[in-house]
Amino acid sequence: MIKGFRQIASLTALSRVVGMLRDIAFAYFLGASGLMDGWTIGFKIPNLARRLFGEGAASSSIIPVYSEQLHKDPEEAKRLAYTVVTVIFVLLSAIVLLGEGFILVYYKFFAGLEGTQIKLKLSAIMLPDMALVCVVAVLSGILNVHRHFAAPAASPIVLNLFLIGSLCLSAWVFGMEASTQVFVVAVTVILAGIVQVFMQLPPLWARRIYIRPAWHVHSEAFKKVIILMAPMILGFTATQINTLADDFIALWFSGSLEKGEFFSLFGARIKYPLWEGAVSQLFYSQRLYQFPLGVFGISLATAIFPVMSAEAAAKDIKAFCATVARGLRCMVFIALPATVGLLLVARPLVSVLFERGRFTNYDTGLTAWTLSFYALGLCGYCAQHVIVYAFYSLQDSKLPATSASISVAVNIVLNLTLMWFLGTGGLAASTALCSYLQVVILIVVLRRRLGGAVAEGFVPALWKTTAATLLMSAAVLVALGFSRGLPNIIKLLLAVPSGTIAYLLTAKYLRIEMLSLLTGTKPAAAGVDLQ
Numbered sequence: 001m002i003k004g005f006r007q008i009a010s011l012t013a014l015s016r017v018v019g020m021l022r023d024i025a026f027a028y029f030l031g032a033s034g035l036m037d038g039w040t041i042g043f044k045i046p047n048l049a050r051r052l053f054g055e056g057a058a059s060s061s062i063i064p065v066y067s068e069q070l071h072k073d074p075e076e077a078k079r080l081a082y083t084v085v086t087v088i089f090v091l092l093s094a095i096v097l098l099g100e101g102f103i104l105v106y107y108k109f110f111a112g113l114e115g116t117q118i119k120l121k122l123s124a125i126m127l128p129d130m131a132l133v134c135v136v137a138v139l140s141g142i143l144n145v146h147r148h149f150a151a152p153a154a155s156p157i158v159l160n161l162f163l164i165g166s167l168c169l170s171a172w173v174f175g176m177e178a179s180t181q182v183f184v185v186a187v188t189v190i191l192a193g194i195v196q197v198f199m200q201l202p203p204l205w206a207r208r209i210y211i212r213p214a215w216h217v218h219s220e221a222f223k224k225v226i227i228l229m230a231p232m233i234l235g236f237t238a239t240q241i242n243t244l245a246d247d248f249i250a251l252w253f254s255g256s257l258e259k260g261e262f263f264s265l266f267g268a269r270i271k272y273p274l275w276e277g278a279v280s281q282l283f284y285s286q287r288l289y290q291f292p293l294g295v296f297g298i299s300l301a302t303a304i305f306p307v308m309s310a311e312a313a314a315k316d317i318k319a320f321c322a323t324v325a326r327g328l329r330c331m332v333f334i335a336l337p338a339t340v341g342l343l344l345v346a347r348p349l350v351s352v353l354f355e356r357g358r359f360t361n362y363d364t365g366l367t368a369w370t371l372s373f374y375a376l377g378l379c380g381y382c383a384q385h386v387i388v389y390a391f392y393s394l395q396d397s398k399l400p401a402t403s404a405s406i407s408v409a410v411n412i413v414l415n416l417t418l419m420w421f422l423g424t425g426g427l428a429a430s431t432a433l434c435s436y437l438q439v440v441i442l443i444v445v446l447r448r449r450l451g452g453a454v455a456e457g458f459v460p461a462l463w464k465t466t467a468a469t470l471l472m473s474a475a476v477l478v479a480l481g482f483s484r485g486l487p488n489i490i491k492l493l494l495a496v497p498s499g500t501i502a503y504l505l506t507a508k509y510l511r512i513e514m515l516s517l518l519t520g521t522k523p524a525a526a527g528v529d530l531q
Helices: 002-031 034-072 073-107 114-126 128-146 150-173 176-204 220-235 238-252 279-311 318-354 363-376 379-393 398-422 424-450 458-482 490-511 513-519
Strands: 264-265 270-271
Touching: 002 150, 002 176, 002 264, 002 279, 034 073, 034 128, 034 176, 034 220, 034 238, 034 279, 034 379, 073 114, 073 128, 073 220, 114 128, 114 176, 114 363, 128 150, 128 176, 128 220, 128 264, 128 279, 150 176, 150 513, 176 318, 220 238, 238 279, 238 379, 238 398, 238 424, 264 490, 279 379, 279 424, 318 363, 318 379, 318 490, 318 513, 379 398, 379 424, 398 424, 458 513, 490 513
Parallel strands: none
Antiparallel strands: 264 270
């Protein structure tokens, strides 16, 4: 498990670094503007489809069934893989065509404002990426079962490099205005998606899996995937749906020079609680909290999912519970210091990364404010992946779907309430709170089914991690105090290494077993085999 985690985490870290450079480029060329709002919405729709039908449904449902078939009949496992890829591509292509038709009708008859028209055009250009990214996600899930993590983890790097290149070339080489540049970048998303699909094929061929059209939809294995997939469309994607809800609510409740400061509701004149650029502020803050989540949280969950699936298929419940418990302890070890660290350095971090070009000091303040509330949910976001994967490994996707539905409903209510008091911070806070809501529901049910072993050692690990985080916080605060009045880059260069060293040294002194995630060695007194 640890070997797989370190491989995924290393490649994901590289991807996230390149992704951060991409976001810096977006901030420089587009800032937190109406154009950036439009690109964000257009990009997130196919990205949500990847979570729903790719990583969140098809991939997560095929992994346990595909693992099971590999033990029984490898050839049948291949036929299952071919069929799932074909069905997903055909289904998503049909949805894309319907979506394009809806956008066309809305554009012709209802889009009166220029800003709305731009957002619809960008969405229409990027919508076909829905089918491409979902195929990539399914192929990645198949490769993960075969313990190949490199190509799936590396493929996002291609997307980020394409986007950075298109931003820089369109502006610096061709001298395009931002209003034209944003459409060039949208087309680039499709080109990158095609390349990402072809990246997955060579490692599949090396395992004699030659993806081709197939339609064995009446097989028992495929039926089992479909039974699992339907509720998975919600179960694993609550946070993604909630963040998209944040974006659309921010879009609808944002005033602008074109829309004005007020809107009418039942004859009442109400001032917009947000302003144009709110969607962009959400996007930049989401990218920052998703950095530790992607590098560590999702990487760890991706590495242990095939392990849990294999243990569940073998009916080894004792080993399964131990893996779940180990995953939860590791998530706390990762997420708690990341949460506190982001809270302490939110403003200088946003300033150093984004405050240049079209991204202003005012945007920095609002983005840092939003980031602080998203960061509060990091422990929930990370634990969510482990506990939902645990249910999927047991081939139970109904309860995660139920808990996700509750989470999404509560999030919308909180969004519409908190944004009037906290602005974009209220939208972020509601998403953070709802991540914990889903985790609590799932852990309570899993413990009732399998016993307390699924959370074995969690409380002692939490206390030790909290102690290490407190010492880390003290080190960061001392560094920030010492660097007061200095440039933000100096503050970060002092605070981040100080906090990291303090945390790791304390973890080593307290013999926290999860330290092996980073070092590859087991603490002398840990007593738990993490290999």
